[in-house]
Amino acid sequence: MRSEAKVEKCVKELCLRCGICCDGTLFKDVELRPGDDTSALEHFGLKLSNRTPKKTSEGGSPRSRVQSSRFRQPCAALDGCVCRVYSERPAHCREFECGLLKAAVEGEIETAAALKLIRRTRKKSDAARALLDEFGDSGAKECVSVRFRRVQRRLESGEVSQEEGSRFSRLTETVHELNLLLGAFFYPGYRFKRNS
Numbered sequence: 001m002r003s004e005a006k007v008e009k010c011v012k013e014l015c016l017r018c019g020i021c022c023d024g025t026l027f028k029d030v031e032l033r034p035g036d037d038t039s040a041l042e043h044f045g046l047k048l049s050n051r052t053p054k055k056t057s058e059g060g061s062p063r064s065r066v067q068s069s070r071f072r073q074p075c076a077a078l079d080g081c082v083c084r085v086y087s088e089r090p091a092h093c094r095e096f097e098c099g100l101l102k103a104a105v106e107g108e109i110e111t112a113a114a115l116k117l118i119r120r121t122r123k124k125s126d127a128a129r130a131l132l133d134e135f136g137d138s139g140a141k142e143c144v145s146v147r148f149r150r151v152q153r154r155l156e157s158g159e160v161s162q163e164e165g166s167r168f169s170r171l172t173e174t175v176h177e178l179n180l181l182l183g184a185f186f187y188p189g190y191r192f193k194r195n196s
């Protein structure tokens with residue numbers, strides 16, 4: 001049975017040891033909505049893009065400028081697995097619950113099993129990032145999928161050494177395994193099955 005107390009407990013037990021929906025593993029960016037307080041977000045270092053121009057004649061409050069704005073992940077407000085703007089976080093972040101968190105709240109998976117999946121996924125994400133670093137990709141502030149596509153395009157447009165070829169096949173395999181984990185347990189809309 002779902003209750004606010006149960007949600008809070010699961011967030012404490014899982015999210016504070018995860019961060020996958022904020023660190024560029026699951027999403028490439030976060031879209032803001034009208035009502036999100038951009039000044040608080042910018043204060044904590046989030047760089048917003050596609051901002052609607054300020055209406056200078058009316059003074060344009062920050063709240064009126066957020067339509068179509070977004071910020072990139074890994075989120076600048078993430079410190080370890082902790083959101084530094086938690087009380088001011090955007091609506092999207094407030095509302096988001098991954099499949100695993102939902103399953104834990106509904107009592108469909110034990111905390112220990114959920115933590116094991118989180119550890120496994122984080123490890124895979126770290127491995128993908130390490131391989132991307134080995135390619136000299138300097139996108140530490142971008143999500144894994146964007147970095148992967150950039151490396152893929154680069155290799156497809158030029159000659160590839162044997163060493164690069166074998167590293168790229170390890171990278172492809174790692175990213176594929178990561179995507180399987182994300183698709184199976186984390187993407188919104190995922191319906192947890194006890195035998196997964």
Ligand code: SF4
Nearest residue numbers: 015018019020021098
């Ligand atoms: S991916 Fe799920 S478990 Fe991890 S921090 Fe986000 S909501 Fe919490």
Ligand code: SF4
Nearest residue numbers: 022075077078083093
């Ligand atoms: S604002 Fe907070 S909850 Fe939202 S992506 Fe950044 S760290 Fe995560």
